[in-house]
Structures are given as structure tokens and as C-alpha cells.
Amino acid sequence: MRIDIISVVPKLMESFFGHSILKRGQEAGHAEVVLHDLRDYTTTKSRQVDDYAFGGGAGMVMLAEPIAKCIRHLQSEREYDEIIYMTPDGETFNQQTANSLSLGGNLIFLCGHYKGVDQRVRDMFITKEISIGDYVLSGGELAAAVCADAIIRLIPGVLNDETSALTDSFQDNLLAPPVYTRPAEFEGVKVPDILLSGHEAKVNEWRFEQSIERTKARRPDLLGKTGLF
Incomplete structure (x- = not known):
């Protein structure tokens, strides 16, 4: 399984995936986690990834263009079973969801920020929307890391004793x-x-x-x- 995580602050997750069971699982070739900096897909010198919302209101909205460019770049290299957007209004993540996703192949996690992403991204690209609880975080990175951890540990060979997860x-x-x-x-x-x-x-x-x-x-x-x- 390969998990690609799209984020505005990918360095926030480097340590999480670089230790313990998740690190061993990757080193053994059971899973691969690749972090992508959304700012690498912007076209402005300031590497802008957000703008004001149409209609006014507080908070910024993540731009559609850099997200679309990143997702399409990844899709050009491999097929993905799910493109998942981490959002407070998604379906609540549970063990059954983790079990189901662990049986698939490649996954993309898009980490929301600010007031969320342009709705057109959700309509055009996202196949599954997930929340880890009825509260709001500063960004979707921690939520994506939680989901990835729950999924990867279920992949055969990641845990020393596979029956432990069961x-x-x-x-x-x-x-x-x-x-x-x-x-x-x-x-x-x-x-x-x-x-x-x-x-x-x-x-x-x-x-x-x-x-x-x-x-x-x-x-x-x-x-x-x-x-x-």
C-alpha cells in the first residue's frame, strides 16, 4: 500500500511516520507513506494556497488549482482506490472503516486547513470524506496521521503478531x-x-x-x- 498525504505543512508529520511500528512497516516494504507540500504546486511567487471566500465571511479557503494539480500529478503515476479529504463534516472514522481501507491499494489523503477547500475540489476529486471526531483541529494533518496509523497497522506483516490487531x-x-x-x-x-x-x-x-x-x-x-x- 502507498499512502500519499497532501498538506500545507508536511514537515509536521515527518516525525510521526519516522518511528516505531510505522517506520518498521515502511522499511519492510509493507507500506509507503509519501508527504507532499501543496505549495510546490502553486504558480505564484508567494506560493499562495488560499484566498478570501466569495460572499465574504471570516477565514480563508484553500485554492482549487494547486490541489487539482497535485492530485492529477499523482493520478498520472498510479491508480488510487480512494482520494480522502479530512474534514470535520465527513463520516466518523471507525475500526470498520480502517479495516476496509487496509484491504485496498493506494490512498490519497488531502489535509484541510483554514475554512476548508474550495467545494469544487470536493465535487471533482474526492471519493471519501472522513472526520475523526466532532471537533475542529487547526488542520487535517493530525487526523490524516491517525487514520494512516490505524490502516497501516492492519496490513499483514506490519505487526510482529498479526493476531494482535484482530x-x-x-x-x-x-x-x-x-x-x-x-x-x-x-x-x-x-x-x-x-x-x-x-x-x-x-x-x-x-x-x-x-x-x-x-x-x-x-x-x-x-x-x-x-x-x-
């Missing part, structure tokens, strides 16, 4: 159960005996029960999606 919270619309590691007793608090029993079936049953109880307490809205209730 037992994450939200994969089955349940929150993950509590987890413990050494020592078996810490400041007088012991690990549940069942986890030390070595009985795999009973451990799995306990974890499932704990997932249900945790979901009931913290995210009861998810229970209806499980098909269990």
Missing part, C-alpha cells in the same frame, strides 16, 4: 478486556487467578465476559451492534 477494541464491537503482565502481584494487587491457570478456554471465556462488562459500562451504544443482545 483482538483490538472495536474489531467485534466490544472493548478489549483488561490486560496484565509481570509481576503477578504488584503493591498487594494480584493478577486474576484465571489468567495464571493455563486453561486457554477458560481464559478466553473470562476475557469475553470482561469485554462485555467493560463495553456495558463505558460504551453501551456498541452492544446493539454485536448481535449478542
